[in-house]
Amino acid sequence: MNETADKAPIDFWFDFSSPYGYLLAEKIDDVAARHGRKVRWHPILLGVIFQATGSRPPADGSSARAKYVYRDFHRSARHMGIPYNPPSRFPLPTQNAARAYYWLHGQDCALARQFAHAVYRAFFVDDLDISSPDTVLDIAGKLGVDRETLAAALQSPEIKARLKDECEQALATGVFGSPHVIIDGEHFFGADRLPQIEHWLESGGF
Amino acid sequence: MNETADKAPIDFWFDFSSPYGYLLAEKIDDVAARHGRKVRWHPILLGVIFQATGSRPPADGSSARAKYVYRDFHRSARHMGIPYNPPSRFPLPTQNAARAYYWLHGQDCALARQFAHAVYRAFFVDDLDISSPDTVLDIAGKLGVDRETLAAALQSPEIKARLKDECEQALATGVFGSPHVIIDGEHFFGADRLPQIEHWLESGGF
Numbered sequence: 001m002n003e004t005a006d007k008a009p010i011d012f013w014f015d016f017s018s019p020y021g022y023l024l025a026e027k028i029d030d031v032a033a034r035h036g037r038k039v040r041w042h043p044i045l046l047g048v049i050f051q052a053t054g055s056r057p058p059a060d061g062s063s064a065r066a067k068y069v070y071r072d073f074h075r076s077a078r079h080m081g082i083p084y085n086p087p088s089r090f091p092l093p094t095q096n097a098a099r100a101y102y103w104l105h106g107q108d109c110a111l112a113r114q115f116a117h118a119v120y121r122a123f124f125v126d127d128l129d130i131s132s133p134d135t136v137l138d139i140a141g142k143l144g145v146d147r148e149t150l151a152a153a154l155q156s157p158e159i160k161a162r163l164k165d166e167c168e169q170a171l172a173t174g175v176f177g178s179p180h181v182i183i184d185g186e187h188f189f190g191a192d193r194l195p196q197i198e199h200w201l202e203s204g205g206f
Numbered sequence: 207m208n209e210t211a212d213k214a215p216i217d218f219w220f221d222f223s224s225p226y227g228y229l230l231a232e233k234i235d236d237v238a239a240r241h242g243r244k245v246r247w248h249p250i251l252l253g254v255i256f257q258a259t260g261s262r263p264p265a266d267g268s269s270a271r272a273k274y275v276y277r278d279f280h281r282s283a284r285h286m287g288i289p290y291n292p293p294s295r296f297p298l299p300t301q302n303a304a305r306a307y308y309w310l311h312g313q314d315c316a317l318a319r320q321f322a323h324a325v326y327r328a329f330f331v332d333d334l335d336i337s338s339p340d341t342v343l344d345i346a347g348k349l350g351v352d353r354e355t356l357a358a359a360l361q362s363p364e365i366k367a368r369l370k371d372e373c374e375q376a377l378a379t380g381v382f383g384s385p386h387v388i389i390d391g392e393h394f395f396g397a398d399r400l401p402q403i404e405h406w407l408e409s410g411g412f
Contacts (some may be wrong), residue, residue, distance in 0.1 A: 019349070051270055053270060053271065054269065055269075055271060061312070063259055063260065063261075063380070063382065064259060064380040064382045065259065065261060065382040065383070065395075067380070068380070068382070068393055068395060071393070072395070075402065075412075076402070078412050079401070079402050079405055079412065097215050174270040174273070174274070175270070176269065176270045176271040176274070177271070187274050187277070189271075189274060189278070190398070192396070192398040193398070195285070195401065196281065196285050201287055206281075206285065
């Protein structure tokens with residue numbers, strides 16, 4: 001365990017529709033905290049990232065790879081001890097959830113973190129349609145957020161611009177998928193890189 | 207540790223030009239042996255697999271993803287404690303190495319395994335051009351294999367057909383990349399699935 005008041009925060013880029021993003025979201029704060037680090041969460045839109053980079057989602061089409069990936073989502077969750085129910089609608093657009101996150105973050109960082117976890121669990125445990133503004137408002141409402149205020153915020157040009165900026169910053173930084181973690185300039189892609197992230201934090205690079 | 211004389215062997219599909227295949231090759235036999243399993247090695251040609259499935263190699267082009275993947279090859283090797291020197295020519299065609307493997311396997315299974323390790327290390331440690339028949343014959347020669355006999359075998363229709371059959375069997379089984387491991391019908395893709403493979407063998411499925 002290091003005393004690390006001065007250590008830079010870890011950046012965690014993800015899309016709310018990314019199963020591997022959900023899995024890493026359930027672990028990253030605890031792993032970072034064990035090494036005296038904070039995590040900055042950045043929801044982004046994978047559609048924007050894929051369009052700009054020419055990348056494809058892991059579970060694209062009905063190929064052998066796609067069949068494998070759907071199975072691996074579930075198996076990886078069991079391996080990591082995380083509840084997971086394959087959503088009946090997948091993937092989903094996530095701009096409402098991401099915008100709500102950034103607005104909440106401007107009000108209360110800890111609340112935004114609770115909201116992010118709640119959105120992921122709503123999608124990957126409770127099979128809710130997180131693309132719907134109503135669902136997003138319901139999730140925030142349960143955390144004590146005023147529904148009308150948030151509904152208005154989701155339509156504000158500032159919040160729309162903030163999400164657009166985050167996606168552009170992700171691309172400029174070399175983010176090409178979800179989850180994508182950056183520690184002191186070192187990039188780690190995928191929930192399966194968690195052991196390497198822990199190794200890196202423990203050893204200060206290897 | 208299980209007493210498992212009856213347990214089915216594990217199938218390990220790989221291309222000799224695959225860095226993650228090399229990393230898993232250095233570990234898979236020991237992990238399997240700890241759970242009373244043998245491993246059947248199947249070198250195949252990723253070019254054939256990619257053409258048939260429409261998949262792409264992980265380090266394709268000069269994108270942010272490709273740059274990441276080159277870095278991750280090396281970092282994953284360090285993480286796993288395996289020597290790795292990025293080859294100066296990459297990727298390389300591997301039909302000569304794969305054909306030599308299958309011919310040797312017909313003579314002596316243990317020798318074929320030694321040869322496979324030697325080919326991978328020649329490429330990923332000593333930076334040799336394993337696409338060249340001469341290099342392949344040199345590697346086998348050091349293991350006591352008669353050079354002329356193997357040179358003739360590499361041109362035999364039987365050995366060419368064997369490699370073609372293995373690639374077709376891979377596709378029919380749902381193999382879409384390298385390394386690809388199948389345990390009792392369960393598929394594991396990538397060297398980073400080694401912890402899940404161990405978990406699976408230990409628990410008999412999870």
